[in-house]
Amino acid sequence: MYELIVQSHFDAAHYLRDYPGKCAQVHGHSWDVEVVLQGEQLDNLGMLVDFGIVKAELNRICDQLDHKMINEHSYFQEHNPTAENLARFFHEQLTEWVKTRYSHIIVASVEVWESPRASIRYKAI
Ligand SMILES: Nc1nc2c(c(=O)[nH]1)N=C([C@H](O)[C@H](O)COP(=O)(O)OP(=O)(O)OP(=O)(O)O)CN2
Numbered sequence: 001m002y003e004l005i006v007q008s009h010f011d012a013a014h015y016l017r018d019y020p021g022k023c024a025q026v027h028g029h030s031w032d033v034e035v036v037l038q039g040e041q042l043d044n045l046g047m048l049v050d051f052g053i054v055k056a057e058l059n060r061i062c063d064q065l066d067h068k069m070i071n072e073h074s075y076f077q078e079h080n081p082t083a084e085n086l087a088r089f090f091h092e093q094l095t096e097w098v099k100t101r102y103s104h105i106i107v108a109s110v111e112v113w114e115s116p117r118a119s120i121r122y123k124a125i
């Protein structure tokens with residue numbers, strides 16, 4: 001089993017609805033995102049899938065949030081923009097993308113760091 005890992009990054013603002021503390025106020029973070037894809041079968045180049053293709057898709061999703069107010073994104077009007085929901089958001093979008101293109105890989109996990117010392121990892125079950 002191979003695991004392919006790519007990372008990306010975005011800067012954005014958010015606030016947590018109904019949060020009993022300072023995070024209920026608008027503030028910003030520099031989020032880091034790491035995606036793990038798993039698969040067994042390699043292509044004729046000996047790749048699970050080209051890093052560049054996965055990075056481009058991950059960057060496309062990050063661009064939906066980069067330098068924005070996350071709460072205004074349609075997904076986060078319904079989900080509080082916690083690291084948990086951000087990880088789920090990336091996982092859902094990447095899974096949709098993988099399913100339409102690659103039958104031999106799955107999105108095993110997405111990890112979102114809200115700071116260098118705090119992250120959430122979401123895994124498919
Ligand atoms: N499980 C989660 N807990 C918290 C989340 C989250 O997404 N999932 N988010 C927040 C807030 O976004 C907050 O901005 C970050 O909280 P906190 O680490 O307390 O704040 P700082 O970055 O300022 O850290 P300091 O150690 O106080 O400097 C809260 N919790």
Ligand SMILES: [Zn+2]
Binds near residue numbers: 014023027028029
């Ligand atoms: Zn925050």
